Amino acid sequence: KNEVEQSPQNLTAQEGEFITINCSYSVGISALHWLQQHPGGGIVSLFMLSSGKKKHGRLIATINIQEKHSSLHITASHPRDSAVYICAVKSRTGTASKLTFGTGTRLQVTL
Amino acid sequence: DGGITQSPKYLFRKEGQNVTLSCEQNLNHDAMYWYRQDPGQGLRLIYYSQIVNDFQKGDIAEGYSVSREKKESFPLTVTSAQKNPTAFYLCASTPGGSPLHFGNGTRLTVT
Numbered sequence: 090k091n092e093v094e095q096s097p098q099n100l101t102a103q104e105g106e107f108i109t110i111n112c113s114y115s116v117g118i119s120a121l122h123w124l125q126q127h128p129g130g131g132i133v134s135l136f137m138l139s140s141g142k143k144k145h146g147r148l149i150a151t152i153n154i155q156e157k158h159s160s161l162h163i164t165a166s167h168p169r170d171s172a173v174y175i176c177a178v179k180s181r182t183g184t185a186s187k188l189t190f191g192t193g194t195r196l197q198v199t200l
Numbered sequence: 201d202g203g204i205t206q207s208p209k210y211l212f213r214k215e216g217q218n219v220t221l222s223c224e225q226n227l228n229h230d231a232m233y234w235y236r237q238d239p240g241q242g243l244r245l246i247y248y249s250q251i252v253n254d255f256q257k258g259d260i261a262e263g264y265s266v267s268r269e270k271k272e273s274f275p276l277t278v279t280s281a282q283k284n285p286t287a288f289y290l291c292a293s294t295p296g297g298s299p300l301h302f303g304n305g306t307r308l309t310v311t
Contacts, residue, residue, distance in 0.1 A: 093242065122299060130288060130307070134299035175242070188300075190242030 092116055095176050095191040102198050108163040110194045112176030115157065119181045123150050123161050126173040126193065135161070135174075166198045202227045206291050206303035213285075213310050221276045221306045223291035230296050232274040236260060237288040237305075246289075249274055278308065285310045 094113045102108050112121070123135040136143050136150040138159075143150050147166075152159040163170055176191040204225045213219045225232065231250045235243040245258030249268040263282025268274055274293075278285045288307050292300040 124302075129304060130290075131304035132290065132292075132300075132302035134301070137299045177243075187245065188243075190244075192240060192242050 092189045093176055093178055093191040095174075095194050097194060098192070099195045100197070102166050102196070104167055104198055104200050106166050106198075108166050108170075108196065108198075110161045110174050110176075110196070112159045112161070112191060113157060114159075114176075114178045114189075116178070116189075117181040118154075118157075118178045120179045121152055121159050122177040122179075122188065123159075124175040124177060126175060128172070132175070163196075168198045168200060171196055171198050204291055204293055204301055204303035206289075206306050208306060209304065211306055211308045213308070215310055216280045217310075218280060219278050219285075219308065219310075221278065221289055221291075221308070223274045223276065223303060224272055225274075225291075225293045225301070225303075226272060227293055227295070227301060228271070229293035229301070230271070231294045232268070233292045233294075233300070234258075234264070234266065234274070234276045235290045235292065237290060243290065246276065278310075 092115050096111045120139045122137050124132050126132045138152050147164045149162040173193040173195050175193045177188045207222045233248045234246040237243050244260050246264050247266040249255035252271050255268050265277045286309050290305045291303040294300050
């Protein structure tokens with residue numbers, strides 16, 4: 090079993106839909122990251138969180154430490170949101186440098 | 201604008217040849233990382249460096265080498281000892297903690 094599991098693996102939505110991507114992890118963590126990988130391959134950091142909820146524009150990230158679960162929500166989705174969304178966790182016991190990555194959720198938003 | 205530059209974007213080599221991937225950052229970040237991305241897998245850490253003239257092996261360092269002679273530069277050499285070198289390689293940096301800043305990646309194909 091992978092330490093970080095994401096669901097769904099693939100997601101197709103119509104423009105304007107509310108989208109949820111889930112991330113579950115099995116280890117104690119000090120922080121969780123949500124990343125966006127564009128079709129060309131470059132990766133952008135969206136959120137880093139260790140508790141509660143963060144919001145940036147149409148993106149919202151939440152985390153439940155007790156349940157070892159995080160969600161990334163996109164409101165009013167747009168075709169430019171089409172990308173791979175990656176969850177990564179920093180273990181409480183690992184070195185400061187070690188992140189464990191999920192395999193990503195591929196999102197396609199159509200008109 | 202500050203950022204991370206990886207070059208080239210695409211690289212083709214014959215089996216048995218060493219190849220060096222470039223990573224340059226002008227963000228004044230101390231820590232730099234090399235990751236490998238394969239289809240269906242999460243990013244895996246190859247090497248990381250937290251300070252000039254020092255670097256550490258990641259989870260999959262075999263067949264790779266790095267140097268960190270300058271703060272701005274962290275080149276990765278894929279040697280002929282790497283059994284499956286064809287992959288997408290991503291360089292990242294951080295000021296000393298997260299979040300990570302990523303380059304746009306180099307896609308290496310070895311035939």
